[in-house]
Amino acid sequence: MGDKKRNIKGSGGLWEMKEEYSPKQIEPKWQNYWREQNFHRTGGDEGKQKYYVLEMFPYPSGKLHMGHMRVYSIGDVLARFLRMRGYNVLHPMGWDAFGLPAENAAIEHGVDPGQWTNSNIAAMKEQQDALALSYDWEREVTTCHPDYYRWNQWLFLLFFKNGLAYKRKAPVNWCPSCQTVLANEQVENGACWRCSSAVAPRELEQWFLKITDYAQRLLDDLKLLEGWPQRVRVMQENWIGRSEGTDIVFTVQETGDELTVFTTRPDTLFGVTYMVLAPEHPLVGKLLEGNPRAAEIRRIVQEMSRESEIDRTAADTEKVGVLTGGHAVNPVNGEAVPILVGNYVLMSYGTGAVMGVPAHDQRDFLFAKEYDLPIRLVINSLQTNLQATPLAEAYEEPGVLVNSDQFDGLPSEEAIKAVTDWLASNGKGNHRVRYRLRDWLISRQRYWGTPIPIINCAACGPVPVQESELPVLLPGGISLCDNQQSPLADNAAFLQATCPKCGGEARRETDTMDTFFCSSWYYVRYTDPQQDKLPFSKESADYWLPVDQYIGGIEHAVLHLLYSRFFTKFLYDQGLSSAQEPFQRLLAQGMVYKDGAKMSKSKGNVVTPDEIIARYGADTGRLFILFAAPPEKDLDWNDQGVEGSYRFLRRVWRLFQQHRDIFTPVTETVSSTPALGKKEETLRRACHASLKRVTVDIEERFNFNTAISAIMEFVNALYIYMNECNGDEKKSYRPFLREIMETVVIILAPFAPHITEELWQSCGYTTSVHRQAWPAYNPNYLLVDEVEVVVQVNGKVRGRMLVPTAAGEDELLEAARGHEKVQPFLDGKKIKKIIAVPGKLVNIVAADGN
RNA sequence: GCGAGAGUGGCGGAACGGCAGACGCGCUAGGUUCAGGACCUAGUGCCCGCAAGGGUGUGGGGGUUCAAGUCCCCCCUCUCGCACCA
Structure with a gap:
């Protein structure tokens, strides 16, 4: 490990830690600390390499569920890890805030959809903060706000001017329950993707985006998406259906x-x-x-x-x-x-x-x-x-x-x-x-969406609203009720318009946009969220795009992911951005089950992030959800398993409690420590082996579960060491042990941000653990003098022997032949062949007779 | 039917072609404790055996290899996607 350049305070603030690990106390404390410092603001160092980590933004239903907790935990560990690795990380969050539930709530309870949505957003944000998700909230994007949806309208007009948005009478899928039409992608087995009602065919005038013009490119460029799961690429290929x-x-x-x-x-x-x-x-x-x-x-x-x-x-x-x-x-x-x-x-x-x-x-x-x-x-x-x-x-x-x-x-x-x-x-x-792919039907006969910026003139036909007139605001105070057409059609003030072309009296378009329009480009808006001249500046988009790692549910394999690819290509063609594809790598995370079944109220097997936070704290919840299964696999939530993760964090906590003497202020440096003994070398090896595995498992394999198990092994090794060493040894190796224990805290930090911050600052540091550089492992520390080598006879393990690590094949053969446990298996047999793999094994092939 | 993925202890899951079952849960025994909990220590695939030890074992069957959970072929089961696309 490198030199110490961290600030250490005097003895004053040291070890004011409570005896017991109490997430209830420490978690809100550090959440406030980070909030006050605006800790997770992006950038500040454009010299670093950029990395854009993004989780699919949620619909603001008002409540986080375990699926949310899982995606966000995955993304957050990655973002935190990459920051410590020295990347300039963009990790934003926002709200897919238009859509039917708000409108239905309005119809049922008479609440204003905007207010309903805003209070849901506030509630979910609070839950996200309670999970210590390191978002840059200055970049928050909310699609139902005019400063976002005006750019939907702007982009729609751009499509229109390029002949890629058009209106046509067509047989469409009508969902009788949602009272609106659906795009082909949004019909699953004849049923509405949202409410599962059977859809019925209807002949209606509708707005379409000409995604079919991009069919071949969308197909061809699937080849570029090597970082996507194959099944998603195959699904898109089938959907395009060349x-x-x-x-x-x-x-x-x-x-x-x-x-x-x-x-x-x-x-x-x-x-x-x-x-x-x-x-x-x-x-x-x-x-x-x-x-x-x-x-x-x-x-x-x-x-x-x-x-x-x-x-x-x-x-x-x-x-x-x-x-x-x-x-x-x-x-x-x-x-x-x-x-x-x-x-x-x-x-x-x-x-x-x-x-x-x-x-x-x-x-x-x-x-x-x-x-x-x-x-x-x-x-x-x-x-x-x-x-x-x-x-x-x-x-x-x-x-x-x-x-x-x-x-x-x-x-x-x-x-x-x-x-x-x-x-x-x-x-x-x-x-x-x-192609099997059809044009994308984007009109919806609903209120809570982006108004389509078109004026229908009897003389001129559909005429685009002037750019200077944007946004076409969604009027408030609309009375919502079940109706065959858009509620906007009943609003005279909204409806009445002048044709921009001929100046004659005309009707404003009353359809609103499919919410998938909003989500097709939100990841670009994050790169320049305050921009008010354009949807985003090319400079920002070009710096951050593509999203390096996108994380979300497989249910969007075709829908959102295909639409977004289409938008990205259109933006490219318009010279607005240089990205060919929006998402470099895609992780489709598995679902969260409980007792082998989907969580549902009727089954009574629902666990919520709130309960977990209240009972064990966010750190435990995050740790368990990442430990229980690799991210792309389905996960079975197990109450006893959570208990285990909690136990582990307490075990870490106790380690620091019991050995706080190691952290009393010291002036010695590492070099003044006596030469390490065998026990210490073993401990150091455990430390660096763990460091290596955690680094590789996060960075290259996305296997957070094995990364966590490597940290557990490391902690177990520390317990073994502490049991074995006496007070004098502990004292003389204090600087060494201090460094070892600090490494535990640092590599655990991305997973469990609160407990590690508490331990870190209790060690006397005034800078956050989350600002520490990720330690590099030293391959020399992984070396051992002697290794155990297995001796096999005909492929079966018959004995083991301890040999010098450097032992070559000849030495191995020599030692193996003379191995006492192996002799009986060679009696009366002829040795045909011997294979020696240094550092691993010797296999003696023997057979009867000559 | 077509396409993709997956089958490993009681459970979640580990294993660059080189000691199967890391880590965790659960369980067993012991310690600590008034007790419970918590904690600590040891054990824990299955079969035979008091033990030493041996046998066996990654859905099934073949094959390649000194060596296969891993590579190749056939089959079975499950999950997901597509499914009269002309």
Whole structure:
């Protein structure tokens, strides 16, 4: 360890420690101390390397739960550790403060959503402070404040000017309980992500952001995110759903209309025996004209489109089809095939029409069997001749084309290109890349959100509000009730507007923004939270971005994390920031369970951070939550386990109590201490081994659980030493022991900030333990003279021996051969081979006979 | 069905291809205490054995290796994600 440059006070303030470890007393004391000193303000030393640690900001529900406590503890240990390691750390916190719960509270209890939110924020902040989370509160961001949401509006207008925000009538997901529409990402298995009510389809005019323009980049750049869990990258990849294929233009025989389909298998084009349209396909109506059964069919089609998309696409939903009477002409061979309407075809993907190739698509195969449609083989297998017998199932593998005129004999892979080329040169199709990703629907018919800064003019259409007019303030005093449209639509003063373009009378847009809009860029605002000319300055953003370590729940794997990546790329394109990706590394922390089940009031197994703080203190809570499991794994909360963490902190406390004499003021320096004895060397080794492990476990592996166990081992070693040494030894090694014990305090500090601050300042220091440099371990102190080496016979441990550390292979072999415990296992056997691994083991391979 | 991850004591969890079970919980015994709690010491995978000692053991089965929880192949179970995407 390095030189002492710390301030030590005189004997006056020393050891005023209470006998008993009492978190109730020391925790508030140090929280005040840090608050008064504005201790956690960012920066001050731009010469250091920057590190941005961020936990996903919470919705201000008013109460912290164990999940919050876990994320924040992880982030806080990291932030504190990195500061001690000499980084310039940004570690901010804020509030995702718009959203439905505030509005619902308003409806139920008649409270003002803003007041409700603000008092929740105050309550949660108090809890966060009680956990000693080292946030720079000067950078706090609250999304429902006008000085934040005006920049939502500013960014919206920027999207609008770039053609990336647009309004369109579209079938959308309506949540009847939340009384608003939802984005595709916010529908899980046909249910609202927030309240789990079944969503229903509706046709409405809505605002969208054109995230689909960024589909390819969002997909490609997943490669850059090596610090993300693979499963999250895979989820995003699936969600974007890139698919390469061919658009093929058929012609409707009866009307002459063009009918385009998308397929990934143009090589099977000659096998088309029918065509299926989505119930919502625009041609359906026209095709039914003149059909004697039109009325009946229309009823069936309406039935189909009434079902939600989710029901229709559920794997176990029966495929239903109905003939329209129309026919489609295949561009490649002029053949006319019947056109049906089918419930399994979705208007939202591809062109809303699919070609039916029953011989080579299992889904089409089953459908054709059901409806007695012809099956024509056009791809033959290289292994078995499929033409010999009727197919029992679709042949979906690649093969060689048959029954396909000029393409006969081509392998599928080549035929895909050949058919596409043929279609392209005949104006009947093109190569085409499609995505499953849809544009992001951002309007919400709710009050408590960012007003969309648009004025709807009868003459000019949607016109952006002038930048100088921002923010469009959310009016107060709105009476909230359950309603089909935004409550803002009832507010005449808000509604009334003048068209910025023509000056005519116009209506203000009453939809508000999805709250995911707020959370898509808040991490940039933290870099420059007071900025009032722009959302943030480029300089600040470029200094801090990307977030080096982001920590949060896996539930945002697609939603928030995809939207944020989209925003970051847009900001980059606009020259507002240089970051390509927002989050360098991502940690998806596991959930907190109790007794193997999710905590819930009905199960009566809820534990709250408040209870833990009241009973054991924040330090114990933090320590346990980090010790019980690695951060990315689910954690089972265990009351007895918490007890164990509390016990450990008391054990540390007692160590200092019992040996306070070590800390009486000294003038000696380390060099004047007598040479260390064997016991002391062992202790020093334990110290540096622990130091090494804690450093590596936090910095490289994020394994806080093993880091803590290393500190425990260190403390155990200190107890053993103290038991073994006598008063004289203790006295003469006082400076050495002092340094050892101070190391305990320093490396425990990121985990348990209060107790360590108390112990540290009780040792006589006037500067905070949290301002100390993280000690470097000395590899020389890890060395030992002798090591125990295992002797194996045929891979089984048969003996152990103590040999000099420096012993080479030859010496090991010598010693192993003569080892008494090993002899019996070698009797009557021949030694075939001996492997010696210095410092570890010797393995003797022996067998019977010669 | 497709994709990803995971299966280790009574429990949470450790183990650069090199002594499986660190650390903690729980449990057992002893000490201390009027008692309880707290604390200290020792022990604690399973089986046989009084013991010394031996056997066995990381979901199952194969393989590579002097050596496998770890690498390769097959299978089973669980969790998560996607799921008629044309």
